[in-house]
Amino acid sequence: MREFAADPPVEREVGQALREADQTVAVAEGCTGGVLSALLTATPGASDYLDRAVVPYSYDSLRELFAVSRETLDEHGVVSDPAARELARGVRDTAKTTWGVATAGVAGPEGGSAETPVGTVFVAVAYAGEWGRNASTVSTERYVFDGDRATVRERGARAALSELRCRIDERTGDS
Numbered sequence: 001m002r003e004f005a006a007d008p009p010v011e012r013e014v015g016q017a018l019r020e021a022d023q024t025v026a027v028a029e030g031c032t033g034g035v036l037s038a039l040l041t042a043t044p045g046a047s048d049y050l051d052r053a054v055v056p057y058s059y060d061s062l063r064e065l066f067a068v069s070r071e072t073l074d075e076h077g078v079v080s081d082p083a084a085r086e087l088a089r090g091v092r093d094t095a096k097t098t099w100g101v102a103t104a105g106v107a108g109p110e111g112g113s114a115e116t117p118v119g120t121v122f123v124a125v126a127y128a129g130e131w132g133r134n135a136s137t138v139s140t141e142r143y144v145f146d147g148d149r150a151t152v153r154e155r156g157a158r159a160a161l162s163e164l165r166c167r168i169d170e171r172t173g174d175s
Contacts, residue, residue, distance in 0.1 A: 009039075010039075010158060010161040010162055010165060011039040011040055011042060011043055011161055012043050013165055014040070014161050014164055014165050014168070015040070015043045015045065015046060015048075015049060017165060017168045017169070017172070017174070018048075018049035018098075018099075018168065019045070019048050019049055020172075021098075021168060021171070021172050023049065023097075023098035023099060023168070024049050024050070024051050024095075024097040024098050024099070025040075025049060025050055025051065025097055025098065025099040025100070025101060025164065026050075026051045026052045026053070026054075026091045026092060026094075026095035026097045026099070026100055026101075027040070027050075027052075027053045027054070027091065027100070027101045027102070027103075027160070028053075028054050028055075028056055028065075028066060028087050028088070028090070028091040028100070028101070028102045028103075029053065029054070029055050029102075029103050029157075030055075030056065030057065030078060030079075030087075030102070030103055030104040030105065031079075031103055031104060031105035031106060031107045031121055031152070031153065031156055032103040032105075032107075032121075032153050032156045032157040032160065033055055033057075033107075033153060034053070034055050035153045035154055035156070035157040036053070036101070036103060036156075036157035036160050036161065037050075037053035037055075038157075039157055039158070039161060040053070040161075041053075051095045051096075051097045052091075052095050054091065056087075059073050059078065062078060062083070062087060065090070065094070066086070066087055066090025066091055066094060067086070067090050068083055068086040068087055068090060069086065072086055077116075078104050079104050079105055079106055079116045079120060079122065080104070080116075080122065081122055081124075081140045081142065083104055083122075084102050084103070084104045084122035084123070084124035084140050085102075085124050085126070085138050085140055087100075087102035087104065087124060088100040088101060088102035088124035088125060088126035088138055088140075089126045089138055091126075092126045092127075092128055093128070096128075097128065098127065098128055099125065099126065099127060099128070099164060099167070099168075100124075100125070100126040100128075101123070101124070101125050101126075101160050101163075101164050102122075102123070102124045102126075103121060103122070103123055103124075103156050103157070103160050104121070104122045104124075105119075105120050105121035105122060105143075105152070105156055106118050106119065106120050106121075106152075107119075107121075107149045107152040107153050107156070108148070108149050108152060109148070109149060117144065118152070119144050119145040119146060119147070119152050120142065120143070120144050121142075121143045121144075121145065121152065121155075121156035121159060122140055122141070122142050122143075123140065123141050123143065123156070123159050123160045123163045124138060124139070124140040125138065125139050125140075125160075125163050125164050125167045126138040127167060127171065139163070139167065141159070141163055143155070143156065143159050
């Protein structure tokens with residue numbers, strides 16, 4: 001598991017990297033329920049790079065707002081790599097931002113299963129490459145965190161920021 005930056009906080013690092021690269025981000029949070037948005041907006045000047053943050057929680061909202069397919073939801077459920085990927089792409093494309101970040105998971109205390117125990121969080125990061133260059137990408141990481149609901153939500157949000165920071169660094173050559 002990756003370590004999350006503490007000083008400076010990862011949210012500040014992400015904001016600075018986005019600002020320096022003149023890039024934007026939109027987020028769609030499931031299990032983190034606004035914690036990721038709160039971290040991003042805690043940094044002064046976040047409006048320079050944060051376009052929007054949405055907390056879609058129902059299958060209908062995922063389909064209507066971000067075109068997550070019925071087939072993906074039926075076959076894999078929302079707490080899955082395929083659904084997180086579609087959600088990150090959908091928020092990126094509807095917002096017309098450089099980056100889309102999505103979280104999907106089971107924060108608990110109930111709702112887990114053998115395949116997706118409580119504490120499971122999928123983080124997807126989608127990049128919008130230049131049209132016609134076949135350069136758009138999406139990556140997904142699966143985490144399983146210990147702790148209560150608040151801990152899982154915070155760690156999931158910080159994992160999302162860390163993943164975004166890693167993807168930005170890969171694109172800008174700062175890795």
